[in-house]
Amino acid sequence: MRFMELAKRNFKETYLDLLSLGLVIIFPPALLLILQAIGAVDPFFTATNLAPGIVLFGFALLSLSSGMLLAKDRESAFLSRLLTAPLRASDFISAYSLPYIPVAIFQTVVVFTVAAPLGLEISGNAGLVFLILFVMSIGYIGLGMILGTVFTYKTVSIAWIAVNLLTIFGGAWFPLEFIGGAIRSTMNALPFAHAIDAARDVMVHGAGFGDIATDFYWVLGYTIVFFALGVFLFRRKMVE
Amino acid sequence: MGSPYQDEGEVDMTESTKGNGFAIQTFGISRKFGNLVAVDGINLSVKEGELFSLLGPNGAGKTVTIKMLCCLLRPSSGTATIMGHDIQKDPMAVKKAIDVSPQETAIAEHLNALENLSLIGGIHGLEKEEVKKRSKELLEMMGLTNRAKEQVRKYSGGMKRRLSIVMALVSDPQVLFLDEPTLGLDPQSRRGIWEHIAELKGKKTIVLTTHYLEEADALADRIAIMDEGKIMALGTPRELKGSISDMQVMVVKAKNLTTDAIDGLRKMYTEVKVIEDGIEIKAKEVSFSEVVDYLRPKGVEIESTSQKQITLDDVFLHLTGKELRE
Numbered sequence: 001m002r003f004m005e006l007a008k009r010n011f012k013e014t015y016l017d018l019l020s021l022g023l024v025i026i027f028p029p030a031l032l033l034i035l036q037a038i039g040a041v042d043p044f045f046t047a048t049n050l051a052p053g054i055v056l057f058g059f060a061l062l063s064l065s066s067g068m069l070l071a072k073d074r075e076s077a078f079l080s081r082l083l084t085a086p087l088r089a090s091d092f093i094s095a096y097s098l099p100y101i102p103v104a105i106f107q108t109v110v111v112f113t114v115a116a117p118l119g120l121e122i123s124g125n126a127g128l129v130f131l132i133l134f135v136m137s138i139g140y141i142g143l144g145m146i147l148g149t150v151f152t153y154k155t156v157s158i159a160w161i162a163v164n165l166l167t168i169f170g171g172a173w174f175p176l177e178f179i180g181g182a183i184r185s186t187m188n189a190l191p192f193a194h195a196i197d198a199a200r201d202v203m204v205h206g207a208g209f210g211d212i213a214t215d216f217y218w219v220l221g222y223t224i225v226f227f228a229l230g231v232f233l234f235r236r237k238m239v240e
Numbered sequence: 241m242g243s244p245y246q247d248e249g250e251v252d253m254t255e256s257t258k259g260n261g262f263a264i265q266t267f268g269i270s271r272k273f274g275n276l277v278a279v280d281g282i283n284l285s286v287k288e289g290e291l292f293s294l295l296g297p298n299g300a301g302k303t304v305t306i307k308m309l310c311c312l313l314r315p316s317s318g319t320a321t322i323m324g325h326d327i328q329k330d331p332m333a334v335k336k337a338i339d340v341s342p343q344e345t346a347i348a349e350h351l352n353a354l355e356n357l358s359l360i361g362g363i364h365g366l367e368k369e370e371v372k373k374r375s376k377e378l379l380e381m382m383g384l385t386n387r388a389k390e391q392v393r394k395y396s397g398g399m400k401r402r403l404s405i406v407m408a409l410v411s412d413p414q415v416l417f418l419d420e421p422t423l424g425l426d427p428q429s430r431r432g433i434w435e436h437i438a439e440l441k442g443k444k445t446i447v448l449t450t451h452y453l454e455e456a457d458a459l460a461d462r463i464a465i466m467d468e469g470k471i472m473a474l475g476t477p478r479e480l481k482g483s484i485s486d487m488q489v490m491v492v493k494a495k496n497l498t499t500d501a502i503d504g505l506r507k508m509y510t511e512v513k514v515i516e517d518g519i520e521i522k523a524k525e526v527s528f529s530e531v532v533d534y535l536r537p538k539g540v541e542i543e544s545t546s547q548k549q550i551t552l553d554d555v556f557l558h559l560t561g562k563e564l565r566e
Binding site: 002003004005009012013016076077078080081083084086087088091238239 | 311314338
């Protein structure tokens with residue numbers, strides 16, 4: 001577990017950047033309040049329907065933060081020095097991902113806490129909802145690792161717009177049924193809509209694991225792919 | 241195109257390089273960036289425990305060489321071994337044997353000195369107690385003990401550079417790379433770091449890159465002079481200076497020196513360098529009376545003349561036709 005020392009340093013970097021940390025925690029519940037107020041006339045815009053998508057939007061912000069930390073370090077002599085140490089690509093990706101996992105859990109708790117007095121209902125197993133969202137959060141952090149490895153500090157945020165759009169069109173802010181054609185098919189091929197649908201099914205219809213298994217494995221599969229791709233790309237960047 | 245200087249002759253790469261007394265061996269190692277040849281087929285052998293200096297101007301290929309040896313850059317051709325491990329076939333074994341203090345100060349600014357050392361010790365797999373013990377000794381050696389618990393972003397440039405070197409030492413590497421360790425420091429800080437590096441001599445294999453002649457002269461057991469990706473000369477500081485010992489250097493302090501007068505001297509002698517308040521003339525034989533007799537009729541007012549000791553600067557100028565400080 002040599003990477004833990006680097007993970008500790010990254011924890012510190014993450015938690016010292018209070019502005020970014022504040023934004024990723026405060027922005028999602030604020031958005032929930034706004035969307036609920038705007039959509040008071042539409043039956044879709046309930047706290048229960050909105051909460052999973054809003055949580056994913058928060059995770060998308062995490063992929064930006066994690067990508068930016070990695071990209072910033074990649075351009076510094078500091079990471080160059082660490083690359084001469086006996087660490088593997090998977091160690092680096094783990095060390096840059098770990099600090100964001102507690103943030104993702106905290107984000108989820110904050111959104112659900114804010115949503116509760118707004119009428120949030122969880123008909124099914126709350127643990128299952130959290131499991132789906134947790135796996136998806138790891139996937140988003142994996143996406144951040146890809147962004148941070150491929151793009152520069154200045155261009156990560158531009159590339160991240162794509163992640164954000166995929167989250168929104170995946171049904172984060174409005175139902176996927178509003179969209180048709182090729183975009184809807186694309187969204188169904190990606191994990192984001194599956195994570196939102198599965199969480200909503202458990203919350204609204206009380207679905208069990210068997211009902212949402214396909215969606216869950218879809219999300220899990222993508223999470224593994226994002227991390228594997230992050231490690232693969234980082235390994236290629238280790239020796240130029 | 242290979243280097244004009246080939247250390248130890250051609251080496252059979254199929255022969256095992258483990259335990260042969262060499263910490264580093266390079267075998268025609270090259271690196272190109274597009275059409276630019278940054279390192280051009282160099283062959284070097286650095287003995288275990290030796291302090292070896294790569295001396296050359298900016299862009300000579302020193303840092304690229306170090307980066308290839310540290311497994312950060314892939315050679316375009318050729319290879320190298322560190323403690324017998326091939327840098328391309330077994331980079332993890334190489335990384336276990338080395339540590340590096342890069343040219344830029346590479347520290348985690350939001351951590352304090354002890355945390356920075358704990359980070360480096362941890363990723364090298366050292367036990368916590370061992371890191372603590374070594375950190376205490378090394379911070380003491382570099383005079384950083386009093387500020388050890390302060391965030392390093394508050395340190396001065398010299399302190400950060402000293403910490404950067406300490407960070408390269410905490411893992412107790414067999415081979416230590418110091419890439420321009422005193423670059424941009426004031427003379428006092430530079431001398432302080434020299435003293436610390438001198439303390440390590442003989443205890444570790446050290447590769448020091450520098451473009452400061454005095455640094456290489458004062459510290460190195462052997463020096464490789466690099467220019468345009470090639471090794472131009474290699475030897476102890478004494479051997480290198482001795483290589484042009486048949487040359488004489490005369491320093492002429494004078495007023496009213498004209499371009500015409502200097503150009504005339506350049507036709508008479510091997511090298512004529514303009515210095516502050518005068519010129520330096522280098523040749524196998526420099527005649528005092530000949531110089532004076534040539535300059536006086538041209539209206540040059542000679543204030544003094546003296547003989548100068550050969551320096552590494554003279555060696556570099558002789559080999560490359562350039563001044564190292566350019």
